[in-house]
Amino acid sequence: MSSQRLLALGLRFYVVVFFGYLFLPLLVMAAATFNDSRFPTVTPWDGTTLRWFGELAADGGMWQALANSAVVAAGVLCLAVPIGIATALFLNTVSSRAKPFLYALILSPLLTPGVIIGISTLIFWRELGVTGGRFLTVLGQSTFIAAYVMLMVTARLQRFDRTMERAALDLGASQWQMFRRILLPYLKPAIYSAAVIAFLQSFENYNTSLFVVGHDTTLTVYIASKVRTGLTPAVNALGLILILVTVALAIVYEVKRRREAARTRSSI
Template identity: 65%
Template sequence: MRSERASDRILQVYLGLFLLYLFVPLVVMAVATFNTSRFPTVTPWTGFTTRWFEALYNDAGMWNALKNSFIIGFAVIVVSVPMGVAAAVVLNGLHARARSFLYALMVSPLLTPGVIIGISTLVFWDRLGVKGGLHLATIGQSSFIIAYVMLMVLARLQRFDSSLEEAALDLGASHTQVFRRILAPHLRPAILSGAVLAFFQSFENYNTTLFTRGTDTTLTIYIASKVRTGLTPAVNALGLILILVTVLGAVGYEIMRRREQAREREALRRSEQAGMQELQLA
């Protein structure tokens, strides 16, 4: 009993330290947004101000970089999610030997440094006459982000009952109908999670984007350039806004998920009541 309590206490302390490690930097960054110092810091505290939000509003370069990051992020979703899902479905249907070889081949981009992917993407497409830009950044990022989507969908496929697919085919359904009505609903959580992961992997990418962006600038490139020339708390203001938007999105998603679960429980309860009434009438 004492050993279990000690283990629980150690686990609680570890979780507390882990949460502090995650959130203290975000709190410090948020507080620095309201410091009058022209440098992003909380010490020394020189006074309270909101002028850095005004500076952010007037920073056209940062807004343009943010727009480019969003464009690339959504383009990466469009490219990575269908290809990642297709790769997972094909890989799941192969025999063990072929699956092992192709799995290692498809996951290998994740083990390749982003600098190498960026340079190789730039050199390869430049020889074909394609210059750097948002389109090439999308291609370069998708070359390894596809693997993330594939892994998430493949993990979900491991819990899929293949007998449902076989039964649908025996009843005359086409492969397209099986995928659309049976497999796709089962994979929907993994596909949505993969899309979110693909967007954030693209949004924060620096190494690959640095070599493939051409003359365009993304948010990570813009912030890195500002670090060399002089960073102001306007970047903290943007970070605080993004954090708030992310938190609100997570809260909204959780509310929708709980409402959906409540509707499913209510539908199950009604079906059970209907079944009991039919048994009583019989």
């Protein structure tokens, strides 16, 4: 067997193992949703049922926690994305020796444990009279999620042709016109990707949210609290619904992207 053939088989085996590692737990979780057992498991199989979707619909606390998570994630989008974009644009203009220090300073929240961020945020804002809740959760999460946005926008900026910027300014465009008509359209793919990452990072966050959420329990904190009293497959039902919604949105986005690409090719 040739080395190329062996390499191809090795790559295929790796791909199979990789996707199995990613999707097998999701399949097990989805299967547990239909198991007539009070515990989220597939063994032993006590029969097929749909009653856990009814249990989920009747769990008001779960839906309230889900709504809180969505509100917090939306707030993080409104705060972290503009901060991350502005930070990336600022770093792109800095050419002094202080740039590595500023870069490391901005990235430091990513290296800080979420527990530390949550506790420090709570202590600081409590001194100013702000107690725990959704507002404080947005502030706490945005401190490190903005760094993710900055990284993605910075990576896009590094491939930007600065001659286009100088040409626009030489032709009489203002800084705002240059940003709105040239730089912003170029950054849109990175901004959209960063917004999705920011939303997901906020939605799944637990360590920071645990200390600042107060009585406005988010979904991750609610599920963690249910572990002490006993989880039911209603959690699996919610997970299955979220997976289906995510897959549907991904399909819609891909279809839209391909149509736009085909429209662009046809116009050329």
